Amino acid sequence: xxxxxxxxxxxxxxxxxxxxxxxxxxxxxxxxxxxxxxxxxxxxxxxxxxxxxxxxxxxxxxxxxxxxxxxxxxxxxxxxxxxxxxxxxxxxxxxxxxxxxxxxxxxxxxxxxxxxxxxxxxxxxxxxxxxxxxxxxxxxxxxxxxxxxxxxxxxxxxxxxxxxxxxxxxxxxxxxxxxxxxxxxxxxxxxxxxxxxxxxxxxxxxxxxxxxxxxxxxxxxxxxxxxxxxxxxxxxxxxxxxxxxxxxxxxxxxxxxxxxxxxxxxxxxxxxxxxxxxxxxxxxxxxxxxxxxxxxxxxxxxxxxxxxxxxxxxxx
Numbered sequence: 001x002x003x004x005x006x007x008x009x010x011x012x013x014x015x016x017x018x019x020x021x022x023x024x025x026x027x028x029x030x031x032x033x034x035x036x037x038x039x040x041x042x043x044x045x046x047x048x049x050x051x052x053x054x055x056x057x058x059x060x061x062x063x064x065x066x067x068x069x070x071x072x073x074x075x076x077x078x079x080x081x082x083x084x085x086x087x088x089x090x091x092x093x094x095x096x097x098x099x100x101x102x103x104x105x106x107x108x109x110x111x112x113x114x115x116x117x118x119x120x121x122x123x124x125x126x127x128x129x130x131x132x133x134x135x136x137x138x139x140x141x142x143x144x145x146x147x148x149x150x151x152x153x154x155x156x157x158x159x160x161x162x163x164x165x166x167x168x169x170x171x172x173x174x175x176x177x178x179x180x181x182x183x184x185x186x187x188x189x190x191x192x193x194x195x196x197x198x199x200x201x202x203x204x205x206x207x208x209x210x211x212x213x214x215x216x217x218x219x220x221x222x223x224x225x226x227x228x229x230x231x232x233x234x235x236x237x238x239x240x241x242x243x244x245x246x247x248x249x250x251x252x253x254x255x256x257x258x259x260x261x262x263x264x265x266x267x268x269x270x271x272x273x274x275x276x277x278x279x280x281x282x283x284x285x286x287x288x289x290x291x292x293x294x295x296x297x298x299x300x301x302x303x304x305x306x307x308x309x310x311x312x313x314x315x316x
Contacts, residue, residue, distance in 0.1 A: 002030040003096030007086040008104035021107035023069035035086035082191035084184035112215035130206025131174040137214035156203035187279035237270035245289035261295035265302020
């Protein structure tokens with residue numbers, strides 16, 4: 001029923017707790033796919049130690065049954081390419097009907113996959129829905145983010161994030177076939193792409209059924225993606241510009257569009273001399289994004305923020 005996907009890089013110790021949370025799941029109708037982004041710690045050996053009779057499929061793929069839980073583990077090694085490429089790799093091999101992203105420093109509560117399965121059963125045959133979602137929580141049990149879902153709510157990702165003001169990350173679970181239909185862009189020279197770029201695209205066609213129940217535990221670590229958000233956007237300006245330019249096309253509040261336009265101008269100077277756009281997006285050659293001329297009125301604010309970012313980076 002479910003593919004649990006975990007991208008990891010030098011998180012062997014934390015990955016141990018992630019594995020333990022999966023072993024405690026009430027349902028065993030799932031597989032675990034780990035994509036290791038060329039870790040230099042003992043991630044590979046540690047994962048293999050959790051497997052019974054691990055078999056090599058290809059040199060970069062190792063499969064086996066968990067020795068502590070009745071589920072399959074697949075370990076895929078990739079050259080340092082980032083979470084977005086790891087997502088594409090995992091989606092290609094996934095056998096589950098649903099696709100759950102579980103970061104290597106996070107954990108699922110014992111009831112998580114069972115609850116997701118039950119929630120999905122209520123919309124499985126409805127073509128308007130692309131999956132389900134539930135709450136994330138802190139390790140102390142409190143809801144992650146300032147706002148939370150009440151009961152059951154049917155919303156697209158865009159409606160939840162911008163229209164209804166349900167701020168804070170949620171555990172979004174999409175149908176695997178939809179994850180495959182909306183692959184992450186592959187941009188030459190960049191190793192990060194905001195997940196929201198693809199989640200926004202999916203939300204133009206599908207809703208999610210959100211539950212108020214906490215299923216996922218997390219804290220943002222100093223070395224995590226979110227903690228280094230500004231620097232990652234500076235180092236990966238093309239994916240960043242794509243994300244902000246596309247936000248301007250959606251039916252979201254005007255103030256949110258203004259912020260997107262400011263951020264577009266803010267990170268565009270980070271292109272530097274890397275003006276050539278090479279890569280693929282949705283199976284087609286990638287195109288440099290553009291925005292309407294009216295949004296250039298906000299250019300001065302974006303440039304001011306860009307200068308501030310560069311000063312902060314130099315002070316690190």
